[in-house]
Amino acid sequence: MCGIIGYLGSRLAIPVLLEGLYAQEYRGYDSAGIATIEEGRLNIYKSTGKIAELDKKIGGQYGSATAGIGHTRWATHGKPSDINCHPHVDCRQKIALVHNGIIENYQEVKAALQDQGHHFLSDTDTEVLPHLLEQYYQGDLLAAMQEACGHVKGFYAMLALCLEEPRRIVAARLDNPLIIGIGQGEYYFASDMSALIDYTREMIILQNGDIADVSDQGVVIYNQGQKVERSVKHIDWDKEAAKKGGYPHFMLKEIHEQPKVLAQTMQGRLQEDCRRVDLNELALQKQDLQNIDQIAIVACGTAYHAGLIGKQVIEKLLRMPVMVELASEFIHNDPLIDQHTLGVVISQSGETMDTLAALRVFRENGAKVLAICNVVDSTIAREADQVLYTMAGPEIAVASTKAYSSQLMLLYMLAFHLAQILQRHSDEQLNVWLKAMYQLPQLAAALLAENEETIKTLAKTISDWQDAFFIGRGLDYAVAQEGALKLKEISYIHAEAYAAGELKHGTIALITPKVPVIALATQEPLLKMMVSNIVELKTRGAYVIALTRGAAPEVEHVADAVIHLPETDELLTPVLSVIPLQLLAYYAALYRDCDIDQPRNLAKSVTVP
Numbered sequence: 383m384c385g386i387i388g389y390l391g392s393r394l395a396i397p398v399l400l401e402g403l404y405a406q407e408y409r410g411y412d413s414a415g416i417a418t419i420e421e422g423r424l425n426i427y428k429s430t431g432k433i434a435e436l437d438k439k440i441g442g443q444y445g446s447a448t449a450g451i452g453h454t455r456w457a458t459h460g461k462p463s464d465i466n467c468h469p470h471v472d473c474r475q476k477i478a479l480v481h482n483g484i485i486e487n488y489q490e491v492k493a494a495l496q497d498q499g500h501h502f503l504s505d506t507d508t509e510v511l512p513h514l515l516e517q518y519y520q521g522d523l524l525a526a527m528q529e530a531c532g533h534v535k536g537f538y539a540m541l542a543l544c545l546e547e548p549r550r551i552v553a554a555r556l557d558n559p560l561i562i563g564i565g566q567g568e569y570y571f572a573s574d575m576s577a578l579i580d581y582t583r584e585m586i587i588l589q590n591g592d593i594a595d596v597s598d599q600g601v602v603i604y605n606q607g608q609k610v611e612r613s614v615k616h617i618d619w620d621k622e623a624a625k626k627g628g629y630p631h632f633m634l635k636e637i638h639e640q641p642k643v644l645a646q647t648m649q650g651r652l653q654e655d656c657r658r659v660d661l662n663e664l665a666l667q668k669q670d671l672q673n674i675d676q677i678a679i680v681a682c683g684t685a686y687h688a689g690l691i692g693k694q695v696i697e698k699l700l701r702m703p704v705m706v707e708l709a710s711e712f713i714h715n716d717p718l719i720d721q722h723t724l725g726v727v728i729s730q731s732g733e734t735m736d737t738l739a740a741l742r743v744f745r746e747n748g749a750k751v752l753a754i755c756n757v758v759d760s761t762i763a764r765e766a767d768q769v770l771y772t773m774a775g776p777e778i779a780v781a782s783t784k785a786y787s788s789q790l791m792l793l794y795m796l797a798f799h800l801a802q803i804l805q806r807h808s809d810e811q812l813n814v815w816l817k818a819m820y821q822l823p824q825l826a827a828a829l830l831a832e833n834e835e836t837i838k839t840l841a842k843t844i845s846d847w848q849d850a851f852f853i854g855r856g857l858d859y860a861v862a863q864e865g866a867l868k869l870k871e872i873s874y875i876h877a878e879a880y881a882a883g884e885l886k887h888g889t890i891a892l893i894t895p896k897v898p899v900i901a902l903a904t905q906e907p908l909l910k911m912m913v914s915n916i917v918e919l920k921t922r923g924a925y926v927i928a929l930t931r932g933a934a935p936e937v938e939h940v941a942d943a944v945i946h947l948p949e950t951d952e953l954l955t956p957v958l959s960v961i962p963l964q965l966l967a968y969y970a971a972l973y974r975d976c977d978i979d980q981p982r983n984l985a986k987s988v989t990v991p
């Protein structure tokens with residue numbers, strides 16, 4: 383996700399800003415920029431690519447500015463380019479602003495501002511903000527910010543400065559982190575603490591709705607128009623820990639980011655009354671769908687496992703055949719696809735070579751391709767006919783967690799969106815599903831809060847295992863495959879996912895005393911069969927950890943340990959059931975002292991076939 387930096391004090395601002403941007407590089411970005419004010423001039427420096435490119439453009443010409451703001455951009459709206467790079471300015475080029483987050487209602491705000499004569503240069507959502515400030519500016523940047531924030535929906539962490547008030551920076555925070563560092567007569571701003579720790583450990587963590595007015599006279603914070611007090615915290619983290627937000631590994635941080643990511647992926651797409659899903663970025667009309675006789679989902683690894691869920695959900699909602707293939711197989715199988723196939727490729731990085739090759743096979747056979755990607759303007763996103771972006775932010779750990787959850791959310795929303803177009807289900811039924819989907823972020827947060835300690839204890843048991851089976855039926859079988867991959871790739875325990883109904887066709891020969899099995903039993907119509915599978919395993923001495931939805935006393939009676947998921951519609955349960963499996967893998971790897979964020983032999987993006 384984007385990184386923000388700001389400085390107001392007596393040092394030269396540009397070196398401080400550049401250092402702060404370098405310190406936040408790990409957050410992932412595709413361009414960077416800085417704005418400073420000196421001698422009555424607003425200086426803007428921007429560059430796509432690495433911060434080193436920006437540094438080179440500045441070329442050591444630091445001038446005399448002692449106030450400025452900076453930004454590393456992780457593109458969400460508008461491809462990476464100099465013009466889309468922050469800081470953005472108003473028409474008069476007197477106000478500069480940097481922003482981390484998404485302005486959901488930016489199209490309507492932009493149209494209203496254009497009607498008032500404002501001219502826009504970029505295709506970003508952010509650019510509406512400096513123009514809003516300009517619209518409301520009457521000599522007081524704080525008042526303009528307070529007014530502007532009342533006109534935007536979405537989430538933001540932003541800094542603004544104005545040529546007419548050169549010793550003032552105004553900050554605003556809603557749902558995205560923003561820190562103010564307090565030095566000796568100098569003030570720092572950043573998205574996270576790691577960028578400030580070299581300068582100060584005294585920090586104010588802005589709260590939602592806070593607007594901070596910072597000048598040489600100090601920091602004054604307002605919330606809903608009222609002055610508020612925020613305590614200055616002494617931060618004793620080391621720099622490395624600060625990058626992970628205090629978590630020991632990026633993987634654990636990203637597992638815990640999932641409630642926010644689920645909400646972010648729905649924002650602007652699920653209507654507040656949960657009556658409709660609007661994937662506005664998708665240009666698929668009824669006649670296009672009537673020309674489609676199958677959907678083919680192709681991906682690798684975890685993205686492929688997301689596709690397995692997508693298959694079952696889309697087939698259930700649309701009653702249309704959905705094929706799911708591993709990209710590495712698909713490209714060599716002379717697949718049965720044509721212009722009546724809708725190709726769907728899923729890729730967090732948007733750079734996986736096999737998945738890119740699959741996209742090209744679709745195109746060669748006349749099939750339109752929809753990409754589901756996390757990296758804006760990545761190769762796969764660029765080559766697809768249409769793209770839906772997950773809003774997971776940069777995923778640093780090699781083991782994919784929050785990107786998978788975000789992929790699931792998009793696949794659910796795609797299924798609902800297509801079902802709406804084809805009028806496959808009553809509004810009432812869709813409303814039930816959409817309401818359940820809307821609840822998922824808080825259910826995920828509750829699941830993490832209530833189960834992590836139990837799961838950590840179970841992981842201690844698992845960490846002694848050499849082998850493990852994951853079993854399930856239907857959607858649970860698809861999630862079991864992701865659970866097995868997580869355990870394999872970070873704890874190096876051999877794990878196999880198996881359709882529970884298949885055990886008696888051979889694999890149950892491997893079940894001997896103490897062989898561990900993780901049984902997913904969340905699907906009501908299949909529960910009785912899962913209970914009998916667990917009994918079969920227990921009679922052969924297996925150690926069974928079960929995952930169930932709600933109480934499920936019949937499972938309690940037979941399994942050695944049970945993890946209860948929060949109640950939700952069973953169609954949507956995979957979004958929750960994967961979280962305990964991610965935590966089990968994480969803590970098992972921790973107990974086995976594995977290199978969790980960079981497992982042996984693995985890369986975050988497999989750009990070779």
Ligand code: AGP
Nearest residue numbers: 683684729730731734780781782
């Ligand atoms: C998932 O934990 C793995 N890191 C890997 O399977 C990954 O999902 C796969 O390589 C696909 O990557 P992509 O989503 O970037 O295409």
